[in-house]
Structure formats: C-alpha cells, structure tokens
Amino acid sequence: METQTSSDTYRPTKIFFYSSLVWLVIGMIYGLILAFKFIWPNFLVWGPLQVILQFGRIRPIHTNMLLFGWLTMANIGALFYVIPKLCRNQLSFPKMATFLGYFWNFIIVVGSIALTMGYTTVTEYGEWPLWIDILVVIGVAMLAMICFSTIANRNEKQLYVSLWYFMGSLIWLPGLYIIGNLPYKLLSGVPQFLIFWFYGHNVIGLWFTTVGVGLIYYLLPYLTKNPLYSHRLSLIGFWTIATFYVWNGPHHLQNGPIPLWLMKAGIIPSVLLIIPVWAVLANVFGTMKGKWHAVAHNTPLKFLVTGAIFYLITCLQGPFQSLQGPSSIVKFTDWVPGHAHLPVFGAFSYVAFSVMYYVLPKIVYHNIYSNRLMETHFWLSTIGLLLFTFSTWTAGVFEGFAWIEGAQYGLQFVEMLTAMQPFFWIRTVGGTLMFVAQIFFIINLYKTIQLGKKSQNTNESSA
Amino acid sequence: MSGFANERSMFTYVIGASILFLIGVFGTAYLPFYDDQMQAPNENAELRNYSVDSAEYRGREVYIREGCHVCHTMFVRPVLADSALGPISQPADYYYEAPAMLGSKRTGADLMWVGNRWNADWHREHLINPQKILPGSIMPRYDYLSDQDMEDLIAYLMSLKPSPQTEGRPVN
Incomplete structure (x- = not known):
C-alpha cells in the first residue's frame, strides 16, 4: 500500500485538491x-470568541484563506496535472511538489493564527506578517521551479496557449x-498605498485570472470536443493582458490623493482590459459553436461557460466603476464586495470546480459519483452568487446616494445602515446557499474518491 | 496549429512577460515615489508623526491589531459623498503613514478627521457599547480592550484632526 501511494504520479495534485476543499469550507464559514x-x-x-471572531480580525482570514488556501491550492493542483499533459511528460521534482503541498497548508494555518492574534500588515490580501510572506515566496519559487523545469523538459515542441498563460502567471506571482x-x-x-493596490489588484489579475484563463483554454476543447476557435485571438488576449493588467492599481485611488497623470495611467488600461477579456470570450463562444446543447447535460462544461461569462461581466463592471463618476457613488460601498466576489467565486472558482470534476475521475480512476449532486452544486452556487451580488450592488448604490445626501457619519450613517438591513439579509441567504452548494460538491468528490479506491482494490485482488 | 515556429521557445514568453510586468511596476509602483506631491510632509503629517513612546502611537497599534481599517477609511475625496467629512485628503497628509491606511471599504464612517467630531468620553462610551450611543449601529463592542489599550486608542482617534493650516482647504 505504501509503495503504491508513493509511486502515484498524481499524488501532488491530490494533496493540493483535497487540501483546497478543506480551506474552501473553513474560509466560507468565516465569510458566513x-x-x-x-x-x-x-x-x-461569547467568551473568547468575541476576540477570536471579531469582524476586523476575521475579514482578512476569510479573504486570505479563500484566495490562498482554496483557489491557489486548487490552481496549483491543476497546474501539476495539466502542465505534464500538455508537455507529454512527467512532473519534474515530484517529491518537492508533494512537500510543497504540506508546506502550503502550513502557511495557511500559521497565517490564519497570526491574523487571529492581530498581527497584520494591513496590505489587502497580503495581511500575513513578513516572516510568513518569506515562506510564501519560498513556496512560490519552488512552484515556479517545478513548473518551468517540466515545461523545459517537454516532449511536445509546440507550446499550447495555456502554457503561455501559466508561464506568465508563474513569473508575475513571485514578482508582485x-x-x-x-x-x-x-x-x-x-x-505605499499604491503598492498595496498594485499588489491587491494584480494578484487577482496576474495570478487567479491568468491561471484561470489558461485552464479554460485547456478544458474547453476537451469538454466541447471542438478545436480551439482562433489561435490569433488567443495571442491577442495573452499579450494585451500582459501589457495592460499590471497598470490597474491606481484606479483604487480614484478621486483620491494622487496626481492626475497617475489617475489616467490607472484608468486608461482598466478600460483597455476589455480587449483581452473580449478576446478570451470570443474564443470561448467561437469554440462553443454548434455545441451549446451540450451545456444542458454536461455540468463541468456548464461551470466552465458560466465562469467565462461571469469573467466577462466582472471585466465590464470593473472599468465602469473605475471611472470618476461611477466611482464617486459606489466606491467604498457594499457594491465593492459584490464586485470582488464575482471574479473570485463566480469566474475562477467555477473554472476550478470544472477542472476538479474533469480531472478527478482521471486521477482516481472512477466517474463522478452523482450527476444530480453536480447539478445541485451548480444551481445553488449560481442562485446564491446572484442573490449575493445583486443585493450588494443595490445596497451599494443606495449607500452611495445616502452619503451624497449627507448620511456620512453619526446617527444619519447608522439610519442608512438600518435601512440596508433587508439587503444584508439577502446577502446572508445568498452566502448560505453558496456554502451549502460546496457541501454537495465535497460529498460528491468524497464519494467518487471512495468508489475509486474500492474499484482499484477489487482490480488488484482479481489480478 | 503546428506551423508557428516562434511558439516553440519559452524564451519569448518569459522575456516578454517579464518586461511588460516591469514597465507596469515602474509606472504604478515606483514613479509615484518621485512625484512632487509625494515629496514633502505638511503640518497634518507632522501632527500624525507620533513618537514611538506616545499614547497615540500605541493607540494606532491597537487600531491596526483590531482591524479598524477593515471597515473605516481615512480618505476624503472631492466628491459630494464626502462633503461633510472635512478637508479633502492631500498626499502630503499621509507622508509619515506606515502602513498607509487609506482603506477600501466604508462599513463605518470615514475617520480621517474624526478627532474634530466627538470628544474622548463619547469615544469611550461608543467603543464599549456602540449600539447604546448609535442605536442600529453594526459596529462590534470593544469592551474587551484593557484600560490602557482603550485610552491609547481614544488618544489616537482624538489626534486625527486637521492642523489650523488646513482650515482654508475646501471641503466640497
């Protein structure tokens, strides 16, 4: 048994996938x-929980756990599976990859403990203290080394578009x-605040987005059984996102204490981002041509296409709210968390769900346990997310106009908050649905893994 | 798809992605340090340049530890939504702010000039039980803070005032 698991080429992917599911659940409980x-x-x-679960302390735990525990680990697991497939070889340094899985879990645990104790650097999405950041950089360096070495030793000459995105992401993540x-x-x-938002925005755009888009390009041809629609569009998409995305930080200081040139330098690339987004979406829709009927009964494809559409909505909404006028109303309001959940949950977690539903059967050698559970997962997630986002967007617009009418502090501010309670309720209901959906997701994967183990054992005994 | 010779080398992607990234870093994370407006502190910045052994400095550490910046901005913009908050924020105001806590979400009110708004007793009562002072508030109770932490935090909040030099600055 021991020798069998250590010779399992998919072991790193399994460690990352299974761990990411744990962080998904815990992170979403914090969110709730x-x-x-x-x-x-x-x-x-209640007792010590008053401090341990104090809002200001756990909000960064929620974001860090889901960004770096759930989505990053799901992404790394996917990279460790997809890159060798595209290179027609084996993962380099498999032992280091396995070690990285445990190491990354250690980082999430100590990071969450540090934040619970109130050690924070204030940098949004980078609140962990310096010594943990050093561990992260070491981990990312190992990740880059494993992936680049695998790509360098490839048996397939041509670099498929997904690999461009992965190589870019693995350069950008350590840098930013x-x-x-x-x-x-x-x-x-x-x-310094500009650097905080250089980081905060680019960790979404040059890590989660670019890995997610690479995974869309990998999965879509498999799930639709169509070739990728346009090679040229994928080229345009890659080079434009590499050019424009990194300039987006300053739009977080729209109308703020920054010089005008910098505001322009931040807003213009934000608007130009529509080019890479549309290049990806045009490619997705082109590839889907003639295969839309498959979405009805293919849940992984449903997640992938819906994720791509949420990506489009996010990236149309983002440039809009970065403009001076809209920003003067919705900035700082509950609109912002609504916008933030759309790419991270709606777009790229959906891609990760799709990847897991596609990859897991291949690495545990058993079909997904239940289609009905997959469908439940999809619909509860989607309804939950739409309730969440539309309630926060609506509340955000109301809040913005209430501030304009003078409800900026004191009793008037609190009266405005009281009026927002119905929206806070809808948000909580939406969040609960999103959470329950993940329980169905995990039960389904767990059953699949168990059945895989069982059938492997029977195969061995009959052989 | 197999006819693209230049797509057989990792070199193009590694170098291209690095250069484009570094250009953006230069523009948005490095150049701002050299903008004239960022170069010198004003009197507001001097008022907030606390010595390490002051109550205000310790209070600021409490503010960071409890995550007050998660729900409170310090960022007054020249827009209608901020018209009653006080003088508009200037880059020079933040000259000594480390870490900078301009904030991204206003679940509670902006605190840039909160020292002008209430007195120390109000803050004490409000921090111990926000709902008593502002019925309907969703701010957590900070009744668990030690007396020292509480007084330091209040000293910090009360220090967030504009200097007389700022009085003439437009508020809308």
Missing part, C-alpha cells in the same frame, strides 16, 4: 460569520508578491 455580523453585530460574541509585501515600515504614505 461576517455576513451574520452585518445583521447581528453581537453574533457569536515580493513588491506588495515589502516590509511595511520601510515605506510610507500614498505611494
């Missing part, structure tokens, strides 16, 4: 606690992580 605290500020204020997490006492003021 936050949502309930909007309704009952004294929710779970180091710049974004420089010791925070070293810098100060508005330029």
Whole structure:
C-alpha cells in the first residue's frame, strides 16, 4: 500500500485538491460569520470568541484563506496535472511538489493564527506578517521551479496557449508578491498605498485570472470536443493582458490623493482590459459553436461557460466603476464586495470546480459519483452568487446616494445602515446557499474518491 | 496549429512577460515615489508623526491589531459623498503613514478627521457599547480592550484632526 501511494504520479495534485476543499469550507464559514455580523453585530460574541471572531480580525482570514488556501491550492493542483499533459511528460521534482503541498497548508494555518492574534500588515490580501510572506515566496519559487523545469523538459515542441498563460502567471506571482509585501515600515504614505493596490489588484489579475484563463483554454476543447476557435485571438488576449493588467492599481485611488497623470495611467488600461477579456470570450463562444446543447447535460462544461461569462461581466463592471463618476457613488460601498466576489467565486472558482470534476475521475480512476449532486452544486452556487451580488450592488448604490445626501457619519450613517438591513439579509441567504452548494460538491468528490479506491482494490485482488 | 515556429521557445514568453510586468511596476509602483506631491510632509503629517513612546502611537497599534481599517477609511475625496467629512485628503497628509491606511471599504464612517467630531468620553462610551450611543449601529463592542489599550486608542482617534493650516482647504 505504501509503495503504491508513493509511486502515484498524481499524488501532488491530490494533496493540493483535497487540501483546497478543506480551506474552501473553513474560509466560507468565516465569510458566513461576517455576513451574520452585518445583521447581528453581537453574533457569536461569547467568551473568547468575541476576540477570536471579531469582524476586523476575521475579514482578512476569510479573504486570505479563500484566495490562498482554496483557489491557489486548487490552481496549483491543476497546474501539476495539466502542465505534464500538455508537455507529454512527467512532473519534474515530484517529491518537492508533494512537500510543497504540506508546506502550503502550513502557511495557511500559521497565517490564519497570526491574523487571529492581530498581527497584520494591513496590505489587502497580503495581511500575513513578513516572516510568513518569506515562506510564501519560498513556496512560490519552488512552484515556479517545478513548473518551468517540466515545461523545459517537454516532449511536445509546440507550446499550447495555456502554457503561455501559466508561464506568465508563474513569473508575475513571485514578482508582485515580493513588491506588495515589502516590509511595511520601510515605506510610507500614498505611494505605499499604491503598492498595496498594485499588489491587491494584480494578484487577482496576474495570478487567479491568468491561471484561470489558461485552464479554460485547456478544458474547453476537451469538454466541447471542438478545436480551439482562433489561435490569433488567443495571442491577442495573452499579450494585451500582459501589457495592460499590471497598470490597474491606481484606479483604487480614484478621486483620491494622487496626481492626475497617475489617475489616467490607472484608468486608461482598466478600460483597455476589455480587449483581452473580449478576446478570451470570443474564443470561448467561437469554440462553443454548434455545441451549446451540450451545456444542458454536461455540468463541468456548464461551470466552465458560466465562469467565462461571469469573467466577462466582472471585466465590464470593473472599468465602469473605475471611472470618476461611477466611482464617486459606489466606491467604498457594499457594491465593492459584490464586485470582488464575482471574479473570485463566480469566474475562477467555477473554472476550478470544472477542472476538479474533469480531472478527478482521471486521477482516481472512477466517474463522478452523482450527476444530480453536480447539478445541485451548480444551481445553488449560481442562485446564491446572484442573490449575493445583486443585493450588494443595490445596497451599494443606495449607500452611495445616502452619503451624497449627507448620511456620512453619526446617527444619519447608522439610519442608512438600518435601512440596508433587508439587503444584508439577502446577502446572508445568498452566502448560505453558496456554502451549502460546496457541501454537495465535497460529498460528491468524497464519494467518487471512495468508489475509486474500492474499484482499484477489487482490480488488484482479481489480478 | 503546428506551423508557428516562434511558439516553440519559452524564451519569448518569459522575456516578454517579464518586461511588460516591469514597465507596469515602474509606472504604478515606483514613479509615484518621485512625484512632487509625494515629496514633502505638511503640518497634518507632522501632527500624525507620533513618537514611538506616545499614547497615540500605541493607540494606532491597537487600531491596526483590531482591524479598524477593515471597515473605516481615512480618505476624503472631492466628491459630494464626502462633503461633510472635512478637508479633502492631500498626499502630503499621509507622508509619515506606515502602513498607509487609506482603506477600501466604508462599513463605518470615514475617520480621517474624526478627532474634530466627538470628544474622548463619547469615544469611550461608543467603543464599549456602540449600539447604546448609535442605536442600529453594526459596529462590534470593544469592551474587551484593557484600560490602557482603550485610552491609547481614544488618544489616537482624538489626534486625527486637521492642523489650523488646513482650515482654508475646501471641503466640497
């Protein structure tokens, strides 16, 4: 038994996938606690929990756990499966890849403990203290080494479009992580805040987005059994996202204390981002041609296409809200968390769900246990997300106009919050549905893994 | 799809992706440090340049530890939605801010000039039980803070005032 598991070429992918599911559940529980605290500020204020689950301390735990525990681990697991497939070889340094799985879990655990104890650098999505950031950089360096070495030793000459995106992401992630997490006492003021948002925006755009798009390009031809629609579009998409995305940070200081040239330097590329997004979507829709009927009964494809559409909506909404006028109303309101959940949950978690439904049967040698559970997962996630986003967007617009009418602090501010309670309720219901959906997801994968083990055992005994 | 010779080398992608990234880093993360507006502190910045052994400095550490910046911005814009918050934020105001806490979400009110708004007793009562002072508030109770932490935090909040030099700055 022991020798069998150590010779399993998919072991790194399994460790990353299975761990990511644990962080998905815990991270979403933190999210739900936050949502309930909007309704009952004294929710779970009980003994030591008052401090341990205090809103200001757990909000970064929620974001870091889901970004780096769930989605990053799901992405790395996928990279470790997809890259060798596209290179027609084996993963380089498999032992290091396995070690990285445990190491990454250790980082999430100590990071969450540090945040619970109130050690934070304030950098959004990079709140972990410096010594944990150093561990992350070491981990990312190992990841890049494993992946680049696998690609360099490939048996397939041609580099498929997914590999461009993966190579780009693996260069950008260490770069932006180091710049974004420089010791925070070293810098100060508005330029430092610009670096915070250089990091905050690019970790979404040059890691989660670009790995996610690479995975869309990998999966879509398999799930539709159509060749990729346009090679040229994928070229345009890759080079334009590489050019424009990195400039997006300053739009987080729209109308703020920054010089005009910088505001323009931030907003113009934000609007131009429509080019790479549309290039990806045109390619997706082109590839789907003649295969739309398959979406009805192919749940992984349904997740993938819906994820791509959520990606489009996010990237039409983002440039809009970065403009001076819309920003002066919705910035700082609940609109923002609505927008933030759309790419991270709607677009790229959907891609990760699709990847897991596609990859897991291939690595545990058993079909997904239940189609009905997959469908339940899809519909509860989607209905939950739509309730969540539309309630926060609506609340955000109301809040923005209430501020314009003078409800900016004190009793008037609180009256505005009271009026928002129905929306906070809808958000919580949506979040609960999103959470319950993941329980069905995990049960389904667990059953699949168990059945895979059982059938492998019977194969061995009959042989 | 097999006819693209230039897509057989990793070199193009590695170099291209690195260069485009570094150009963006230069523009948005490096150049701002050298903008004239970012170069010098003003009196507001001096007021917020606390010495390490002051109550305000310790209070700011409490503010960071409890994650107040998660729900409160310090960022007054020249827009109608911020018209009652006080003088508009200037880059020079933040000269010594490390880490900078301009914020991204206003679940509670902006605190850029909160020192002008209430007095220390109000803050104490409000931090111990926000709902008592502002019925309907969703701010957590901070009744678990030690007396020292509480007084330091109040000292910090009360120090967030504009200097007289700022009085003439437009508020809308």
